[in-house]
Amino acid sequence: MLENKNYPVPRDNLDPEIYMRRVLEYQADQIEMVLTxxxxxxxxxxxxxxxxxxxYRVFPEISTKVSKIVGxxxxxxxxxxxxRVRVSRQGAAVxxxxxxxxxxxxxxxxxxxxxKEIPKQTAILGMDESGLPLLLRLPxxxxxxxxxxxxxxxxxxxxxxxxxxxxxxxxxxxxxQMIFIDPKGNGFDPFITFEGGHGGPALPxxxxxxVQDVHQAIFLLGEMVExxxxxxxxxxxxxxxxxxxxxxxxxxxxxxxxMDRLMTRLTQRGRSAGLHIVACTQKPLAASIGSLTRSNxxxxxxxxxxxxxxxxIAAGIPGTGAEKLLGRGDFLLVAKGHVTRFQAAYISxxxxxxxxNRMSSGMRQSRRWxxxxxxxxxxxxxxxxxRPVEPPAMTLSQSNPPQKRKGLGLMLGHQLRLIK
Numbered sequence: 001m002l003e004n005k006n007y008p009v010p011r012d013n014l015d016p017e018i019y020m021r022r023v024l025e026y027q028a029d030q031i032e033m034v035l036t037x038x039x040x041x042x043x044x045x046x047x048x049x050x051x052x053x054x055x056y057r058v059f060p061e062i063s064t065k066v067s068k069i070v071g072x073x074x075x076x077x078x079x080x081x082x083x084r085v086r087v088s089r090q091g092a093a094v095x096x097x098x099x100x101x102x103x104x105x106x107x108x109x110x111x112x113x114x115x116k117e118i119p120k121q122t123a124i125l126g127m128d129e130s131g132l133p134l135l136l137r138l139p140x141x142x143x144x145x146x147x148x149x150x151x152x153x154x155x156x157x158x159x160x161x162x163x164x165x166x167x168x169x170x171x172x173x174x175x176x177q178m179i180f181i182d183p184k185g186n187g188f189d190p191f192i193t194f195e196g197g198h199g200g201p202a203l204p205x206x207x208x209x210x211v212q213d214v215h216q217a218i219f220l221l222g223e224m225v226e227x228x229x230x231x232x233x234x235x236x237x238x239x240x241x242x243x244x245x246x247x248x249x250x251x252x253x254x255x256x257x258x259m260d261r262l263m264t265r266l267t268q269r270g271r272s273a274g275l276h277i278v279a280c281t282q283k284p285l286a287a288s289i290g291s292l293t294r295s296n297x298x299x300x301x302x303x304x305x306x307x308x309x310x311x312x313i314a315a316g317i318p319g320t321g322a323e324k325l326l327g328r329g330d331f332l333l334v335a336k337g338h339v340t341r342f343q344a345a346y347i348s349x350x351x352x353x354x355x356x357n358r359m360s361s362g363m364r365q366s367r368r369w370x371x372x373x374x375x376x377x378x379x380x381x382x383x384x385x386x387r388p389v390e391p392p393a394m395t396l397s398q399s400n401p402p403q404k405r406k407g408l409g410l411m412l413g414h415q416l417r418l419i420k
Contacts, residue, residue: 020049030079031056031096038075040068042094048130051104052330052343053086055129056096069094073324086324088339095129097341099326106329108162108345112169120175121240124166125159125301125333126344134333134342136163136299138240142336143299144271148280149314150303155329156280157187159301159344160244163278164191165352166345167242168205168359178203179224179243180210181217187246187280190352204359207241214254217245221262228266228273237274248279249288260293267296284314300334303327315339 014022028044035042035058042060060069070087076096077085086097106127115133118124128134136143146163148156167176180188191203192210202209211217224243231237243266245251252259266277277297283305284294302314304327311322315334322332329344 024049024054027054027080027098028056031058031076034072034076034079035060035069038068038072040064040072042069045093049100050129050131050343051100051106051127052326053097053099053103055341056098057090058094058096059092060094066094084324084326086321086341088319088321097324103326106343106345108166108347109351111345112166118166118170121167121171123163124345125163126329126331126342128340128342134340136333138167138242138276139237139271139274141271143276145267145277145297146279146299146301147284147294147297148278148301148303149282149284149305150325150331151282151305151327154303154305154325154327155331155344155346156282156303157246158329158346159303159331160246160278160280161188161190161352162345162347164188164203164242164244165347165355168203169355171205173205174239176205177207177239177241178205179207179220179241181212181220181243181245181251182210183212183214183217183247183251185212188244190349191356202360203356214251214259217251218255218258218262221259221266224270224275225262225265228270228275231273231275232269237272240274240276243275243277245277245279247281249281249283249285252289252293263289263293264296267293283310298335300332302332302334304330 024047028047031044032042040060042058042064044056044058047054047056058069060066066089073085073087076087076098077083080098082099084099088095088097108124111124111127111133112118115124115135118135119137121139122135122137125134125136136146138144148159150156164178164180167178180192182188182192188210192206208220208223211220221243224241227241248263252263263277266275270276279289279297281289284297300315302311302320302322302325304325305311305314305322308318308323311320312318315322315332317334317337317339320332320334320339325332325341329346331342331344333340333342
C-alpha cells in the first residue's frame, strides 16, 4: 500500500515501534495537508492502530461541513497511496481509516485466551476499532437475530464459523444448541455430519444433522416453529437454539412462500422462545428475503459491498461507508443506528476440525481446546511485532501539549466490549 513515491518513510532496519510512529506522523501530516489544500482545515489529534487499518481522529473547523471531508476520501487515498480510505463521523470528530501495509490476522483462539470470562450465550465477533475484543450477547432484546452480508471474499462464512465455534467453546449443551442449513455444502463443513451420515465427527452442540436441500430446510424450520410455539406455551427459553443459514437469499427464493412464512414467524417471535437466526447473504434485498424477514434482523454485520446503494441495503441505514471496506474480515456492526467497525476473528478449517474432534471424543476438560501454549502476548496491533506496549492506551492529549501533534499515540485495549 505505502511503497510508492508518495510514501518516503524508509524502514532502514528500524525498530517496528519507531517505524510505526513515523508512519503515523507522516500520514497525519498528509491528511492535514489534503484538508487544507481543499479549504477544509482540520487537525489530527490522535489515532488508533488496529490489525487492518489505522484510524485517525480529525477535528475540523467549526464552520466545516462533514460532507466536505467525506467527499475527499478519494483525494486522501491518492495522497496516502492507499487503495481506499473510509471517512465517517464519530461523535464530535471525523474518523479517517487508512489501510495498513502490514495487515494482520485476528485469530479467534488468541481472543479466547485474551478474554478470561465470556458471558453465557455470547459470541466472539473479533476486534473493534479500539483494539478491544467485540462480543455479541444473543439473548439481549437488542440482538435477537443477526444478518451477515457482503460480497464474495468479504469473509461472511468465516465470520459465521467463528461465531458458531466461540459459542460452542464457551457454552455447555444445556445452554446452547445449533442447527446448520448449508445449501452449498461447504460453508459449515468442518462442524457437521450431513443428513445421510457423510462428513466428519459432528459438533456435540448440533441439535439436528445439517441439511442442504431446500425441502429438508423447510421441514426443519417447520419443526423449529413448532418448538417455538411449545416453548411460548410453557414459558421456557433454554437451551438457546441458534440456526445458522448460509446463502439465505437463495434458499428463500427456492423455498417460495412456505420458506418466507417460516422465516417471518421465527424472526418475529423466536427470541423470546430462545430461538435465534444467524443468516448469511450477499445482498439482503427485500425481493429475495422478504421485507418482514429483513426488518426483523436488528443486528447487521456488513462486509465489503460493491456500491453505496448496496451498503445502504445491507446496513439498513445510509452513510455507513461499507463500500470502502477492505474485505477479508473487515466488517461493520450496525445495531440501533450505531456503527462499529471491527476485524472479524478468524479460525482455519483445520483448527475447527481439531477442536470439534476433541469435543466429540469427550475431551472437554476446560474451555481451552487447543494444545496449551505459553501465556499469550497482546495481539500485534501496534506494529511492535507482538511485544507488549506499556501503557496499553495512550493518546496525544496524554503525551503532548494540545497545541502540538507529536508522538501520535497508539492504543491496544484489553478490556471487554460487549454489545447487549
